[in-house]
Amino acid sequence: MHEDIEEVLFTEDELARRVEEIGAAITRDYADAAQEGIVLVSVLRGAAIFMADLARAIKLPVEMDYMAISSYGNGAKSSGVVRILKDLSSEIEGRHVIVAEDILDSGLTLSYLLKNLASRHPASIAVATLLRKKTRAQADIDCRYIGFECPDQFIVGYGLDYAERYRNLPYIGVLKPELYS
Numbered sequence: 317m318h319e320d321i322e323e324v325l326f327t328e329d330e331l332a333r334r335v336e337e338i339g340a341a342i343t344r345d346y347a348d349a350a351q352e353g354i355v356l357v358s359v360l361r362g363a364a365i366f367m368a369d370l371a372r373a374i375k376l377p378v379e380m381d382y383m384a385i386s387s388y389g390n391g392a393k394s395s396g397v398v399r400i401l402k403d404l405s406s407e408i409e410g411r412h413v414i415v416a417e418d419i420l421d422s423g424l425t426l427s428y429l430l431k432n433l434a435s436r437h438p439a440s441i442a443v444a445t446l447l448r449k450k451t452r453a454q455a456d457i458d459c460r461y462i463g464f465e466c467p468d469q470f471i472v473g474y475g476l477d478y479a480e481r482y483r484n485l486p487y488i489g490v491l492k493p494e495l496y497s
């Protein structure tokens with residue numbers, strides 16, 4: 317896989333350090349929220365690796381739950397079509413929800429998801445995104461925790477795929493454009 321990467325953007329060490337920092341911030345911010353219950357929600361499949369690491373960096377009891385929504389298919393561009401493929405297993409009413417996202421690009425996926433989750437009346441909702449792309453147009457989403465800003469290029473690794481490949485790369489890098497154009 318390494319030969320398909322044009323440039324490494326975030327090394328394994330940099331990712332680990334940043335995830336620890338976000339976990340520490342959540343631990344501080346939610347210290348008084350633990351009695352209502354904290355549910356970490358990850359959007360499959362890209363955010364599962366980030367959430368698995370983030371959950372262990374949070375020093376409070378948290379539940380982990382998963383949703384799958386379609387957005388990209390196998391391509392590199394957002395289709396704008398969002399559909400729930402798998403819903404949460406737990407009830408979130410009255411509980412504190414933290415949505416762990418891998419990457420915020422157009423924001424279409426997340427803005428749909430947040431509206432959907434808000435309609436279930438949680439005590440609060442916050443977003444922790446590992447990456448936020450610097451794009452021209454992005455839905456206005458309030459992300460409480462952001463790992464890194466990244467350039468508007470197609471990137472893979474640490475959960476992020478191209479056509480289901482590269483998710484298991486331990487770092488994040490830019491995929492050589494000739495591989496998808």
Ligand code: IMP
Pocket residue numbers: 359362387388394417418419420421422423424425426469470471472476477478
């Ligand atoms: P959005 O709806 O445009 O914000 O797209 C968000 C989703 O698209 C992310 O959760 C990723 O699954 C996927 N995505 C966006 N940009 C990239 C990328 O550069 N590499 C891999 N997946 C991406």
Ligand code: MG
Pocket residue numbers: 359360361362363418419
């Ligand atoms: Mg995703």
